[in-house]
Amino acid sequence: MPIVFVPTAYRGPTRGVAEVEVEGATVRACIEAVEAQYRGFAEQVLDAEGRVHRFVKLFVDGEQIDNADVDRAVAPGARIEVLAALAGG
Numbered sequence: 001m002p003i004v005f006v007p008t009a010y011r012g013p014t015r016g017v018a019e020v021e022v023e024g025a026t027v028r029a030c031i032e033a034v035e036a037q038y039r040g041f042a043e044q045v046l047d048a049e050g051r052v053h054r055f056v057k058l059f060v061d062g063e064q065i066d067n068a069d070v071d072r073a074v075a076p077g078a079r080i081e082v083l084a085a086l087a088g089g
Helices: 027-037
Strands: 003-005 019-021 056-060 063-065 079-084
Touching: 003 027, 019 027, 027 079
Parallel strands: 003 079
Antiparallel strands: 003 019, 056 063, 056 079
């Protein structure tokens, strides 16, 4: 099963859990599977239309994917990382 790695900034809904093993055939399905276990997670990653927030970066097996490619298929053992881009100034 794929594993979703949750950044520290997004661990409120997961109550501190950093890695969530889920069932899902796409990146979106995996994010939604985390949401099913931990309400409030998906809204940190996806907007109301289901698009990835512009300040979020997604990686599959260490490779950054385009945010528009959220429906990309993932292998059963995939590692999906959510990165919360931080702004400063």
